[in-house]
Amino acid sequence: MSITTFVIISIIKSVVVLGVLLTAVAYSVWLERKVSAHIQNRWGPTRVGPFGLLQPLADGVKFIFKEDLTQPHVYKPLYIAAPIISLVFAITSISVIPFGNWVDIGPWGTYLQITDLNIGLLVVLGITSMGVYGVALAGWSSNNKYSLLGGLRASAQMISYEVSLGLSLVGVLIVTGSLSLRDIVDAQRHMHWNIFIQPVAFFIYLISAYAETNRTPFDLPEAESELVAGYHTEYSAMKFAMFFMAEYANMVTVACLATLLFFGGWLGPVLGPPILQMILPVVWFCLKVFFFMFLYVWVRWTLPRFRYDQLMAFGWKVLLPLAVANIVVTALIVAWRA
Amino acid sequence: MLHLILFLFFGTICVAGAINLLAQSHPINSALSLIAVMASLAGEYLLLGAEFVAAVQVIVYAGAIMVLFVITIMLLNAGKEERTKGSRIAILIGVPGVVTGGVLVAWTLLHRPDMQTIPIGALKGDPSDIARLLFHDFLLPFEVTSVLILIAIMGAVVLASRPEAIARPHHSTAGPQEIRELVATGKDRR
Amino acid sequence: MIPLSYYLLLSGILFACGVLGFLIKRNIITIFMSIELMLNGVNLSFVAFAAQWHALSGQVFVFFVMVVAAAETAVGLAIIIAVYRTRETLNVDRVNLLKL
Numbered sequence: 002m003s004i005t006t007f008v009i010i011s012i013i014k015s016v017v018v019l020g021v022l023l024t025a026v027a028y029s030v031w032l033e034r035k036v037s038a039h040i041q042n043r044w045g046p047t048r049v050g051p052f053g054l055l056q057p058l059a060d061g062v063k064f065i066f067k068e069d070l071t072q073p074h075v076y077k078p079l080y081i082a083a084p085i086i087s088l089v090f091a092i093t094s095i096s097v098i099p100f101g102n103w104v105d106i107g108p109w110g111t112y113l114q115i116t117d118l119n120i121g122l123l124v125v126l127g128i129t130s131m132g133v134y135g136v137a138l139a140g141w142s143s144n145n146k147y148s149l150l151g152g153l154r155a156s157a158q159m160i161s162y163e164v165s166l167g168l169s170l171v172g173v174l175i176v177t178g179s180l181s182l183r184d185i186v187d188a189q190r191h192m193h194w195n196i197f198i199q200p201v202a203f204f205i206y207l208i209s210a211y212a213e214t215n216r217t218p219f220d221l222p223e224a225e226s227e228l229v230a231g232y233h234t235e236y237s238a239m240k241f242a243m244f245f246m247a248e249y250a251n252m253v254t255v256a257c258l259a260t261l262l263f264f265g266g267w268l269g270p271v272l273g274p275p276i277l278q279m280i281l282p283v284v285w286f287c288l289k290v291f292f293f294m295f296l297y298v299w300v301r302w303t304l305p306r307f308r309y310d311q312l313m314a315f316g317w318k319v320l321l322p323l324a325v326a327n328i329v330v331t332a333l334i335v336a337w338r339a
Numbered sequence: 340m341l342h343l344i345l346f347l348f349f350g351t352i353c354v355a356g357a358i359n360l361l362a363q364s365h366p367i368n369s370a371l372s373l374i375a376v377m378a379s380l381a382g383e384y385l386l387l388g389a390e391f392v393a394a395v396q397v398i399v400y401a402g403a404i405m406v407l408f409v410i411t412i413m414l415l416n417a418g419k420e421e422r423t424k425g426s427r428i429a430i431l432i433g434v435p436g437v438v439t440g441g442v443l444v445a446w447t448l449l450h451r452p453d454m455q456t457i458p459i460g461a462l463k464g465d466p467s468d469i470a471r472l473l474f475h476d477f478l479l480p481f482e483v484t485s486v487l488i489l490i491a492i493m494g495a496v497v498l499a500s501r502p503e504a505i506a507r508p509h510h511s512t513a514g515p516q517e518i519r520e521l522v523a524t525g526k527d528r529r
Numbered sequence: 530m531i532p533l534s535y536y537l538l539l540s541g542i543l544f545a546c547g548v549l550g551f552l553i554k555r556n557i558i559t560i561f562m563s564i565e566l567m568l569n570g571v572n573l574s575f576v577a578f579a580a581q582w583h584a585l586s587g588q589v590f591v592f593f594v595m596v597v598a599a600a601e602t603a604v605g606l607a608i609i610i611a612v613y614r615t616r617e618t619l620n621v622d623r624v625n626l627l628k629l
Contacts, residue, residue, distance in 0.1 A: 360566065404599055
C-alpha cells in the first residue's frame with residue numbers, strides 16, 4: 002500500500018470516526034434525558050421530532066446562540082484553554098479504539114481502527130491522565146474560591162482513581178499478554194470473555210471509571226447543589242458546552258474500553274454474506290457500548306452521591322488494595338498454570 | 340527528511356518550554372511550560388523508537404507528577420515571585436561566559452568526523468522484552484524502588500499533615516487548642 | 530537519520546536550563562521544577578544512547594529515574610507545604626532563620 006493511499010484511508014477513517022463520536026456524544030445527552038425521565042416517571046423530550054430525537058440539534062443551536070459572558074476577572078489564556086484541553090483529550094482517545102475486524106473495500110483493505118498501536122491501552126491511560134489538566138486549570142483560571150475548591154477536589158479525585166483504574170487493567174494484561182487493544186479482543190474468542198476470567202477487575206474498573214469521569218455516585222465536585230457548580234461555575238454557552246461534550250466523550254471512551262477489555266469487543270455471532278460479515282461486528286460493538294452508556298445513566302439516577310471524604314477513603318482504602326490483591330491472585334494462577 | 344523536521348519541531352518546543360520556565364515569574368506559567376517540555380520529550384522518545392518509555396513519560400511525568408505540582412501551586416497560591424537584585428558584574432561576566440561555553444560545547448558535539456546516525460524508530464523493543472529485562476536482570480533495583488516509593492508515600496503523608504491530625508487518639512475529647520498544646524509540649528503520646 | 534550528537538545537544542540544553550533555573554529562581558516550587566527539567570534531560574540522553582547501542586537496559590534505567598523522580602517529587606512537595614505553613618512564604622531567601 003503506497004503512502005498516499007495510506008494517508009487518504011487514514012483521513013477518511015479519522016473523519017468518519019470523529020463524526021460518529023460527536024453524534025454519539027450528542028445523542029448520549031438525549032439518552033440521559035429520556036432514561037432519567039422514565040426512571041422519574043415522566044416523559045422527557047417528546048416534542049422536537051419523534052421521541053424527541055431532534056432535541057440535541059435544538060440544544061446545539063441554543064448553545065451557539067447563547068450569550069457568551071466574558072468575565073472581567075478571569076485569567077484569560079487559561080480560561081479559554083481549559084475547556085479546549087478537556088475536549089481535545091476526551092476526543093483523542095477514540096483513535097486507538099478498534100471497532101471491528103479487517104474490511105476489504107474494493108482493492109483496499111484496512112482495520113476498522115484509526116491506528117493499531119502495540120501500546121494502545123497505555124495511550125488511553127495517558128490521555129486520561131492528561132485530561133485532569135482541563136479541570137484543574139478551569140478551577141484556577143476562574144479566579145473564584147468556589148471554582149478553585151471544586152477544581153482541586155475534582156483533580157484530586159481523578160488522580161486518586163487513576164491508580165486503581167490502571168491496576169485493575171493489569172489483571173487483564175496478565176491474562177492476555179499484550180497491550181494492543183486488538184490483541185486483547187482477539188484473545189477473547191470463543192466466549193473466553195474476560196468478564197468470566199476477571200470479574201473483580203471488571204467491577205474495580207467500572208467503579209474507578211465512574212469516579213474518573215466525575216459521574217454519580219462520584220460527582221460531588223460538579224454537582225449542582227454543591228459548591229455552586231464546581232469548576233465550571235464561571236463558564237457559559239460554548240465553553241460550558243465543551244466541558245459537557247468532554248464529559249460525555251469520556252463516558253463513551255470508558256464504555257468502549259469496558260466492552261473491549263471485558264466483554265469481547267466486536268466478537269459475536271457472525272454469519273451471512275461478506276458484506277454482512279464486515280458490518281455485524283460493528284453492530285455488536287455498538288450494542289455493547291450502548292449497554293454501558295445505559296448503565297452509566299441508570300446508575301446516575303438510582304444511587305445517591307458519595308461525600309468527598311467517603312469518596313477518597315473508598316478509592317485509597319478499598320479499591321486500591323482490592324486491585325493489588327486481584328493482580329497477585331491472577332499472577333499466581335497464571336504462573337501455576339504455565 | 341521527515342525525521343529531521345519532526346526532531347526539530349519537538350526539539351524547538353522543548354527548548355522554548357525550558358526557556359519559558361526560566362522567563363516566567365508566576366510559577367503556574369512555569370509549570371505549564373514544563374508540561375509542554377515533557378509532552379514534546381515524549382514525542383522525541385517516539386522518534387527514537389522507545390514507545391513504551393514515551394507512554395510512561397506521558398502517564399507518570401506529564402500526567403501525575405506535574406499534576407502534583409499544579410495542585411500544590413494552586414493550593415499554596417503564593418503569587419508571583421519577587422525579583423531579587425541581580426549584580427551587574429555577574430550579568431556582565433556570566434552571560435558571555437555561558438554563551439561562549441555553550442557555543443564551544445555545541446561545536447565540539449556537532450563537528451565530529453565520525454558522527455553515528457540513528458534511524459527513525461531505532462529501538463526495537465516490545466514492552467514484553469523490557470518486562471523481561473526488568474524482572475530478570477534488574478529485579479533488585481525494581482524491588483528497591485518499590486520500597487522507596489512506599490517510604491516516600493509514608494513520608495509525604497506525615498510531612499504534609501498538620502500535627503494535630505496525627506496526635507494519639509487518647510485525647511479524642513480535647514479541642515483543637517488543647518491538642519496543639521499537647522503536641523507542643525510533647526505530651527500527646529503516653 | 531539524525532546524528533546522535535543532536536540528541537545529546539538537546540539533552541545538554543535542557544540540563545543547562547535546569548541548572549540555570551535552579552541557581553537563578555527564588556521560588557521554591559520553580560527550583561523544584563528545574564530539578565525535574567534536569568532529570569528529563571538526562572532521560573533523553575539515556576534513551577538516545579540506548580537507541581544507538583541497541584541496548585534495552587537504557588530504557589530500564591529511564592524507568593528507575595522516573596520512579597525516583599516521582600518519589601522525590603512527593604516528598605519534596607510535602608516539605609514545601611510544611612515550610613509554607615511555618616514561614617508563610619515560598620521565597621528561598623526568606624527561609625533564613627539560621628543565618629548568622
